[in-house]
Amino acid sequence: MNFGLIVGEALIGLRRNISMVISVVLVTFVSLTFVGAAILMQTQIQTMRGYWGEKAEVTIYMCSPLSTSQNCTSDQATEEQIATVKDDLAGPALKPLISEVAFDDKETTYQNWVERFGEEQANAFGVENMGVAFRVTMKDPQQSRVLTEAFSGVAGVDEVQDQRRLLDPLFSALTVATYIAVGVAALMLIAAVLLIATTIRLSAYARRKEIGIMRLVGASNRSIQTPFVLEGVFAAFLGSVFASAAVLAGVKFGVEGYLAERVPFMRPLVDMQDAVFVVPVLIGIGVVLAALSAGFAIRRWLRT
Numbered sequence: 001m002n003f004g005l006i007v008g009e010a011l012i013g014l015r016r017n018i019s020m021v022i023s024v025v026l027v028t029f030v031s032l033t034f035v036g037a038a039i040l041m042q043t044q045i046q047t048m049r050g051y052w053g054e055k056a057e058v059t060i061y062m063c064s065p066l067s068t069s070q071n072c073t074s075d076q077a078t079e080e081q082i083a084t085v086k087d088d089l090a091g092p093a094l095k096p097l098i099s100e101v102a103f104d105d106k107e108t109t110y111q112n113w114v115e116r117f118g119e120e121q122a123n124a125f126g127v128e129n130m131g132v133a134f135r136v137t138m139k140d141p142q143q144s145r146v147l148t149e150a151f152s153g154v155a156g157v158d159e160v161q162d163q164r165r166l167l168d169p170l171f172s173a174l175t176v177a178t179y180i181a182v183g184v185a186a187l188m189l190i191a192a193v194l195l196i197a198t199t200i201r202l203s204a205y206a207r208r209k210e211i212g213i214m215r216l217v218g219a220s221n222r223s224i225q226t227p228f229v230l231e232g233v234f235a236a237f238l239g240s241v242f243a244s245a246a247v248l249a250g251v252k253f254g255v256e257g258y259l260a261e262r263v264p265f266m267r268p269l270v271d272m273q274d275a276v277f278v279v280p281v282l283i284g285i286g287v288v289l290a291a292l293s294a295g296f297a298i299r300r301w302l303r304t
Helices: 003-016 018-055 079-089 106-117 119-125 141-151 163-206 208-216 221-262 272-303
Strands: 057-062 098-104 133-138 157-162
Touching: 018 163, 018 221, 018 272, 057 079, 057 141, 057 163, 079 098, 079 133, 079 141, 098 106, 106 119, 133 141, 141 157, 157 163, 163 208, 163 221, 163 272, 221 272
Parallel strands: none
Antiparallel strands: 057 133, 057 157, 098 133
């Protein structure tokens, strides 16, 4: 089998069907871009879930002069109530589950307000109106609900806040976005496969006389089929390369350049290393689907 001749035939077919080839490239580009986005989004979800899952704290806010909870019967939590919570955290029931406990006094809480909301708003309340809090890190973050159940409703406790519950809506939204990207990518890949098959059949029909002559001189089916398969593979390869470039550019300028500066709490973010890992996956999907689609289309056409 003359490889140079086969490649030449494939290039001739590409020139003859340039408009269809461009269509295949564009459809492959769009579909694989969605595939790459879905892979990176799933990677982002798993990275953030693992990172924040380990660092997520359960914060026990004690009553302050501004509290409106039914547990707050006085202006603020008494020293006895604070000591009771501290002793419970260090007790035999909860201590084995806890990795670390940090206590924020009024001054520390005030500084946290300054960092989060600005000095002007913090000054509007003042240090004297701030409450104290226990920040608890669990050995197993999945057991954070134990603290919520243990201290909710306890006298002197204003609120028990589990950071994992605050992050769950974000993870859910990202998961839904991933499913949408996967659905769009699947539809576009189906369109790309059908378009490649149609392109190959049209190319074979346009060269039916040449195929007939090749059969008469004893050319094998593989020699006849290979140029058509290469046409589909080449078009899909171009689309895969463009999709890979789009994914790399999106991570470089969209994630590392834009989100990293404007959404600092969404860390850690996917980086170029994750994007580079996706590139061979996209190219492999494009080439394999094109080869299978083109091979099936030309074999079926030759049997007719």
